[in-house]
Amino acid sequence: MLTKRIIPCLDIKNGRTVKGVNFVALRDAGNPVELAKLYAENGADELVFLDISATEERRKTLADLVLRVAKNVNIPFTVGGGISSIEDVDTLLKCGADKVSVNSSVVKNPQLINSLSAKFGSQCIVVAIDAKQVNGKWKVHLVGGKVPTDIDLFEWAKEVELRGAGEILFTSMDNDGTKDGFANEALAKLSTELNIPIIASGGAGNTQHFTDAFLKGKADAALAASVFHFKEIEINDLKEELKKNGIPVRL
Amino acid sequence: MNITIIDYGAGNIQSIKFAFERIGITAVLSDEAETILRADRVIFPGVGEASSAMQKLKSTKLDSIIPTLKQPVLGICLGMQLMCKSSEEGNTKGLGIFDVDVVKFSNQVKVPQIGWNQITDLKSRLFQDIAENEYMYLVHSFYAPLCNETAALSNYGLDYSSALQKDNFYGVQFHPEKSSKAGQRILENFLKLDVKS
Structure with missing residues (x-):
């Protein structure tokens, strides 16, 4: 049986992990490779590296890290x-990334999704969508949720599926950082209306929130950062809890 | 031992090279028939679309070399699918090593299947010391149905072949190079197979 995935997300700046990371076991908690290995050993199903650096050398630094x-x-x-071209994706996949996630660049140029999935296959193209509610409607936001657009979340999600996205990483900006749970209603709507996997992001605070994201939100995977980095939740404990609740997980 | 990964420009082969490095083996990438014929073990990788991958194989004439290989050959993901008779993806004629036609998952399930699924009914020496129902990482929209050459099955809406074997030819739909310790064990088992003359 296909299992639900638990995905720690590491924010990267200039090749180093940002956000305080609370791992006494690590010699260097800022080293993404050490942190990634530790997560892999502790039951993470996948990892996401999100590069937030804005330097001239960022492409090279990121490629080195991926390698x-x-x-x-x-x-x-x-x-x-910041991935915005076929060349960017080619470099990262050649360095050994399994998938790339694109966000603002495809909102500006939706055709890029078609080009990427035709060249590299849908299976490695994740479209990340940041959205929050504006007057009761879910609207897509850009630049890490800072810039609003008039694009409807659900219409955009359907469009990216049609254009060849293999997966959607949906972050609710209303929930992100609240530790109050995922945006389960919107997640369930996405998961029901689309036929590609949906990764839930934004709002994880405790294990119940993950159970809810899978049972109520019908998510295929759930992503979180700080609850894992600060060891508020151990991935293996989380998976035991999910299993008790009847959710298939890899243990 | 000489491990050669067939390099025909199809997708991410670094990961496979790195997976062998983690078990202390340096694998060689090659698209040359001589190198591939000489290897002790051949890995046939593949990520992406079937018809364009098949075209690339034909352009280097590897499509006629691969079915004649005598050493153990391991097809991974699209590599395994191309070793079948045909694929519904791009109406592609395959290498015909495995007697089965690759078809697309129905939209009763989410496509692609992405994530960790279990492998059961394990029937190959590739799976020595691998527990029934072990988890493997898969990413695919097309699958090989069950057939006489099924060496492991998985369920995604229906039971299908997650591994195939015929003589010295092995194929796995999952990515052993991305499937943690159990995946590594399968690669080690592949290296340990006896070579039949």
Whole structure:
């Protein structure tokens, strides 16, 4: 049986993990490779690396990092952040990334989704969508949720599926950082209306929230950062809890 | 031992090379018939679309070399699918090593299947010391139905072949190079197979 996936997300700046990371076991908690290996050993099903650096050398730094992760980690990983061309994707996949995640660049140029999925296959193209509710309607936001657009979340999600996205990473900006749970209603609507996997993101605070994202939100995978980085939730404990609730997980 | 990964420009082969490095083996990438024929083990990878991958194989004439190989050959993901008779993806004629036609999952399930699924009914030495129902990482929209050459099955809406074997030819739909310790074990088992003359 296909299992629900638990995905820690690592924010990367200039090749290092940002956000405080609370791992005494690590010699260097800022080293993404060490952190990734630890997560892989502790039951993570996949990893996401989100590059937030804004320097001239960012492409090269990110490619170097992807190469080091691919050498050392034996589970799949996705790379995102500022990816805007076929060349970017080609470089990252050649360095060993399993999937790339695209966001603002495809809102500006939706045709890029078609080009990427035709060249590399849908299976490695994740479209990340950041959205929040404006007057009761879910609207897509850009630049990490800072810039609103008039695009409807559900219409955009259907469009990216048609254009060849293999997966959608949906972050609710209303929930992100609240530790109050995922946006389960919107998730369930996405998961029911679309026929590609949906990754839930934004709002994880405790294990019940993950159970809800899978049972109420019908998500295929759930992504979180700080609850894992600060060891508020251990992935294996989380999976035991999910299993008790009848959710299929890899243990 | 000389491990050669067939490099025909199809997708991410670094991961496979790195997976062998993690078990202390340096694998060679090659698209040259001589190198591939000489290898002790051949890996036939593949990610992407079937018809364009098949075209690339034909352009280097590897499509006629691969079925004649005598050493153990391991097809991974699209590599396994191309070793079948045909694929519904791009109406592609395959290498015909495995006597089965690859078809698309119905939209009763989400397509592609992405994630960790279990492999059961394990019937190959590839799976020595691998537990029934072990989890493997899969990403695919097309599958090989059950057939006489099924060496492991998985369920996604229906039972299908997640591994195939015929003589020295092995195929796995999942990615052993991305399937944690159990996946690594399968690669080690592949290296340990006896070579039949």
